[in-house]
Amino acid sequence: DAKTTQPNSMESNEEEPVHLPCNHSTISGTDYIHWYRQLPSQGPEYVIHGLTSNVNNRMASLAIAEDRKSSTLILHRATLRDAAVYYCILSGARGGATNKLIFGTGTLLAVQP
Amino acid sequence: ETGVTQTPRHLVMGMTNKKSLKCEQHLGHNAMYWYKQSAKKPLELMFVYSLEERVENNSVPSRFSPECPNSSHLFLHLHTLQPEDSALYLCASSLHGTSNYGYTFGSGTRLTVV
Numbered sequence: 001d002a003k004t005t006q007p008n009s010m011e012s013n014e015e016e017p018v019h020l021p022c023n024h025s026t027i028s029g030t031d032y033i034h035w036y037r038q039l040p041s042q043g044p045e046y047v048i049h050g051l052t053s054n055v056n057n058r059m060a061s062l063a064i065a066e067d068r069k070s071s072t073l074i075l076h077r078a079t080l081r082d083a084a085v086y087y088c089i090l091s092g093a094r095g096g097a098t099n100k101l102i103f104g105t106g107t108l109l110a111v112q113p
Numbered sequence: 114e115t116g117v118t119q120t121p122r123h124l125v126m127g128m129t130n131k132k133s134l135k136c137e138q139h140l141g142h143n144a145m146y147w148y149k150q151s152a153k154k155p156l157e158l159m160f161v162y163s164l165e166e167r168v169e170n171n172s173v174p175s176r177f178s179p180e181c182p183n184s185s186h187l188f189l190h191l192h193t194l195q196p197e198d199s200a201l202y203l204c205a206s207s208l209h210g211t212s213n214y215g216y217t218f219g220s221g222t223r224l225t226v227v
Contacts, residue, residue, distance in 0.1 A: 032212040043115070043203045043218030044156070051213070091212040099144070099212045100169070101205075103156040 004088045009108040012078045020073040020107055022088030027068050031092040034101065035062065035073045037084040044087065044103075047073065083111045116140045119204050119219035127227055128194060134222045136187040136204030142217070145187040147179060148203040150221070156203065162187060163209045194226045 005023040012018040024033065034049040048055055048062045050071075055062040061074040075082055087106040091099055117138045126132050136145065147159040161169035162181040176198075178190040187204055201223050205216040 030212070034215065036216075043117075043205070043221050044216075045115075046215035046217065049213075049215060099207060099210070099214070100158060100161065101146075101216055102158060103148075105155050 004090060004104055006086075006088055006104065006107045008105065009110065011110045011112060012075075012082075014080060014111055014113050015077050018075040018078045018082070018109065018111075020075075020086050020088075020109065021070065022072070023070045024088070024090055025069045027090055028092060031090040033062065033064060033068075033071050034089045034091050035060070036087045036089065036101075036103075037082075038087070038106070039081075039084045047086070049091075078109075078111045080111050080113060083109055085109070115217050115219060117204055117206055117217050117219035119202075119222050121222060122220065123223045123225075125225045125227060126191070126194065128196070130194075131190070131192040133191065134189040134202055134204075134224075136189075136206075136219055138185055138206040138217065140206060140217060142206035142208055143184045144207050144209040145181060145184075146205045146207075146216070147187070147189055148205065150201040150203060151197075152200075160189075191224075194224075196226050199224055199226045 035047040036044040038044045048060050050062045063072045085106040085108050089101050120135045144163045148156045150156045159173045160179045165181050176193050180188040201221045203221045205218045207216045208214045
């Protein structure tokens, strides 16, 4: 499974944008880039995913580098409820096999009021 | 509520007990997963079921026994556990065979082995 590298922790101020980076230099052509977050005492929650093009949804935006070796999750206006561990995961289901998500240690985002 | 329901939310059991964790989804997914999250550690994938067949067992001790009777239900049967098995056990579901789809996780069962 291809590996991702994320900073251990980041801090942000409330109502400011947050850019969470992820490096994945060994990504293969069929790997999707997934982002999940985990709030305290809860299961992980899907945030966004993409393959090559930038993606937007109601929660966040995903900016993918042209060479796909890195990506950035963008929270446009951080709130206190966005404080969580954010995981960047590569996922590629090959040959009809079941897709697997292998979690790393993620980035712990702290949001200051 | 995520669409994946896990029961019980909390469980305390002795090392000689037998208990089961239950996971249920009605999202139309056909792949289900058990993860273990110990304190200060990343989530560890334990078992993968796809189309009701176990397709992966990541070197999990035999005191953990999964069961998937249909695509909507997943169980984890526990017996003669050790204190180090205390953790948050998470169930997830998704669609088989595609990476272009997210997982939905339950809220987990917090297990304490005494």
